Amino acid sequence: MGTLRAFGAMGFLCLSMAITIGMAKAEQASRWMPIGGLSRPPIGHLGFCQDHPNECVKPAPLRSPSEPPQPLSTSIIVAIAALNTRVNGAIVARSDQELYGVEEHWAFPASGYGDCEDYVLEKRRELMAMGVDAANLLITVVKKLDGTGHAVLTLRSDQGDFILDNLDWRIRPWRETSYRYIKRQSSTDPAQWRLVETYGDPLVSSVGR
Structure with a gap:
């Protein structure tokens, strides 16, 4: 016994x-988003790739899915935080309808104005110029609490996935936001998208700040 x-x-x-x-x-x-199967690219991103093909070209040699994400040092964190705050303050939120007369149009900010995805594209462009690999800067489509679509930038790092958002000056771990994550760019092919959660394909227009 x-x-x-x-x-x-x-x-x-x-x-x-x-x-x-x-x-x-x-x-x-x-700490890292669970990434699933292939998804349709957002309509706005298809148009953006037509206008800016160099932004959507597969790298050569092709990246491996197991390639390590961005190492985060204190200097990198400070630089990214400063850039996020600066870009958020430099762009005035305007809808695609106001700027282009259409419901969905992805572009780099025009004359200091832009929609949520335009903030994302500008941050991605500037971070790549700083030396951050495009594989670690992934446009991500989410839903806000009110059900509307929104776009943020995911920073893949060795400490987890972090979100750069025009609605928040803080850079936050993805699990600490209030969003429902839909899909994001593939880390191996910027023209390809993969599911995070299968909640459908919303438009991502959002001008709130």
């Missing part, structure tokens, strides 16, 4: 350790 009790206590301890380790691994994994 004593042996059985000892075994029971040991078994409970092992089970507890297994659960703790499993939770720690799940928490570690949740």
